[in-house]
Every structure is written in C-alpha cells, then in structure tokens.
Amino acid sequence: MNIEVTIFILRLIAGLSLAGFLLALFVVIWRNAGGAIQLPAAAGFEQGHLTCEQPALADEAQRYSLRPILTMGRAEANTIVIRDDYASAKHARIVLEQGRWWLEDRGSRNGTQLNGETIASRAILADGDEIGIGKYRYRLHLNREYTAL
C-alpha cells in the first residue's frame, strides 16, 4: 500500500478514537449536569408538591414534586403534560427565584388562573393556591419551613 494512504488511514483512526474519547467524556458531563438539577428532590429536600384536583383521573400521576423549574403545557416535553384542548403547548411554568415560588404564564392563548383569576404575567405562589389551566385545577402544597420564607 502507498505510504501516504497508510498514513492517512492511521490519522483517520487517530482522529476517530480521539473524538470517541471526548464524546464519552461529554456524555458523562451531560448526564451529571442533568442529575444536578434533580438533586434537591432526590436528596429528600422536597420543598412542596402539586396535586391535580380536577378532573380526577385514576390513570395519571396526580402528585408532582416542585423542582426549581417546573413547566406545564400540552407538549410532551413539559414536566406536567396537560391533555386539554384549552392548554397551549408551552402554557405556564413554576420557577424558584430569590427564595420564592413564582407562577409564570408563557404567553398562553387561554391564560392561566391563580385562585380563579387570570394572571397578567407572573405571580408569587403561596401554600394552598389553586392553579387553573383549561379544565384542570392544581393545588399547591408548600412544606412548612419553606412557606416561612
């Protein structure tokens, strides 16, 4: 075989093995970064949860732990997937900012209700609040030490 071809093949293999090594590194980083977000819930620091009160469906998980960012909507990528024609794909989300939980409407077509009233853009949440999207109603339960903040 021509020596230049041999060297080219060798360099190709070298490049591929190097790329494979780096890929293996980055996948581990990627997964660890994902795991870090879930750490508070996993470590038993659950700060509160949502329950679905209406409509009561037996076949769906009706208790959702609060995460630093919790999204709601019709799209499958949301933390809480709402199968309702009145829900937008990206409808609303609950975020933790400066020690408080906020409900944010993400420009939904039919609006997000907090205790029966449509919110303008965002509102601070408190223990026992009711969040309404379409015909669904969710009740917020914050843990005691957290409501004190």
Place this chain on the structure above:
Amino acid sequence: MTLTRTDVENPLPLARALVGSRGRGNVWLMLALAGVFMAVGLASISLSRPSDADLWAGFAVWIVCALGAALVLKWRLQSHDPLLLALSMFLSGWGLVAIERLAPAFADRQALWLLVSVLAMLAIALFPQVLRWLRGYRYSLLAAALLLLSATIVLGRNPSGFEHAPRLWLGIGAFYFQPSEIMKVILVAFMASYLAEQSAAFRAHADQAPGAAGLSLRLIGPIILMWLLSMVILVWQRDLGTAMLFFIVFLLLLYLSCGDPRLVFSGALLVLAAGAVAYQLFDVVQLRVDIWLDPWPEADGRAYQIVQSLMAFGAGGIAGAGPGLGSPGYIPVVHSDFIFAAIAEEWGLLGVIAILCSFGVLAWRGLAIALAQRGSAFHRLLAAGLTLTLLVQALMIMAGVLKLLPLTGVTLPFISYGGSSLFVCHIMVGLLLRLSAGAR
C-alpha cells in the same frame, strides 16, 4: 457520588455504552479508545523510523498498567470515580507516545516510571490509612520533605550534567528524584489538615462580623511560616515555577477555607509584587519576562526556545503534521517543559483541544469529589488542593509555552518527561480515587 441518575431514565443503548453501567463513565471503552489512539500514533512514528523495533515496549507497559489498574480498582474499590483513571492513563499514554517520538532514549525509563507510579497510585487508593497518616504525621512529613528539599542545596545534581543547570535532583546511582515534586502533595496535605482544624475558628469569626472572615495571624501564622520556609528554599534553588505554583495553591486553599474574596485580590497583587521583586533580583526571571514581552529581537538567541515553540504551534495547524512527521526537534529540550508545543505541531489544534478538555474534566471531577466530602473538612480541602495543584500547574506551563504568560519551568502533568512528576501526579490521582470512593 450523589449526582448520578439511574439508568432507567436513559433508554439509548449508545449512551449507556458511553457512560457505563453506573453513569459515571465507561472506563473500558475510554481505555480502549486511548489504546487505539496510542497504537496509531506509534505506528505512524514507526513508519518514519523503520529501523526502530523497540518502539512498542512502552505501549505494552501502558496496557499492563491500564488494564491492571482498572481491574484492581473494579474489584477492590467499587464506588470510585472511573473518569479519574481513564483520564490519567489517557494523558500519560499520550505522554509516552510523545516521548517515544521526541526522545526515544528516554522512553524506556519513562515507561518504567509509569509502572512504578501506577503501583503507587493503586497502593494509595486501596489503603485508607494513607489519609490518616497524611493528617496525623503532617509535621514529620513536612519536616522530612523540607530536609530533602534543603539537601538539594548541598547535594543537588542535575541529570543532564550541564554545569549551570539548576541542581534540583537528588541522585542515588542512576536513580534521580526531585524533592520539590513530592513537596507538592505534602504541602497541600499539610495546609488542608491545618486549615481544616481551624475551620471552626474561621466560621466563628465570620459569624461575629459577616464579610470580614477571620484571618488573624494566630490562626494562619504557623501555616505561613512553614510555607515561607519552603518558598525560601525553592527561591534559593531558583525553582521559581514551583514556588509560584505553591504560592497560588496556598492562596486558593486559604480562600476556600475562609471565603473572603479580598484574599483573591490581595493575592493577585502579591503575585505581581513578587514578580516585580524577582524581576530585579533574578536574571532568569528578567529573561523570562523580557522574552515574554517581545521575543523577536532575540529570536535566534535567548528567546530561541519560545520562538520555536510558537512556530511549532503555527506549523501544526488544525489537524497537525501527524505523529513522527513534524519537526518539533528544533525546540531545545522539547520532551520535558515544551512537550505541549510538540503535541501542537504533530497532533494540531485538535490534539491541543483534547488535552485541554481532559485537564478540564479532570479538574471538574476533582472539585466534584471535594464537594461530595460532606463529613470531613480535611478531605474536602485535600481533594480541592490536589485538583487545583494539577490544574494550575497545567495551565501555567500551557500558557507559558503559548507565550500567554511568562514561561515558568514546571512540567505538564502526566505528559512531560520526568519520573518524579509522573510519580507525584499519580499519587494525587490515587488520593482522589480514595476520596471519591468514600474515605472510611
């Protein structure tokens, strides 16, 4: 480690092959890829040097070390962090190939040192007593290390045999050792254990006056004294790169334990001040700074090495010239401090990025291990200190070779030629492995 997720959430078989069964890295895949990478490099070198049959001895030693270490750790230290071993073997394997390319006469010696280093790493990773000894005998260890270090003033030699070269080595027959390397581990362990004992006092100060954390001389006096002593010896011996490394790591550890941001700023000012003083006192510092500011007037004289290094980076381009096909031999003593320039020439920007990523991930894992040490401040500071030592050293020499910083003569961890350096880097990895598996 607490950061892992179960594999149930990850349905892709490719991803599972990449991250391994525990989700923390597949050491077998990574070692195999590193082995293929080394083999291809050596094959390419042998094409340009057909007469050399001795090329593969180092590779065989590397395979034995990598597989042996991976198996032993799998059996005896189940919950260790697999990335540490994969990265350290990848980097030291690459170093072996580069040394085989640049200085074939030294390659067998380096392979032998690799074997010794990996054995030491395993011994430290498997015996938890080592951590207790580092803490319990810290004054004795530090005194012994200082004694060895000061012995180089009288008995020091330089393996190259040049008359004016710094005499930093102690030699017994054909065996040379550099005490300042082992000093890195011992000094970090000393500072970590001392600061850990003072952490209650630091915290009490911080509670009384928030923002003004307690940095009283009573708290940190002894540590500064010990550190000054080693600095005096290092400066006396003109091992200024190592002195600078100790200075930076010392400040970072102090900052980690008391959390006062003023330390960082005053530390940076101190580094500049020390540099200005050293510029006046030492010819070698003056030279390094002068050729850092403008190497071109003396490109064929005192700045020859750094200019050739820059040219090697330029010649390498993106994909590099290929192992054995460049001409890094123009850089004087390229196999030790300047090995990064040779890698840049023969493996190109891609190789440089791979090395940067590897050190970056190594630092990330090390600091993650430090964060996971919940029980013991000593273990946390030790993991952070060892990681920072490796990281700062790598950054210092890589930036120096690229003329981003004045050149400081420290080795590139794992890669440069040098038994003491390789040995100490593996000892650090051994300690990190031990800490990653839980120190009890």
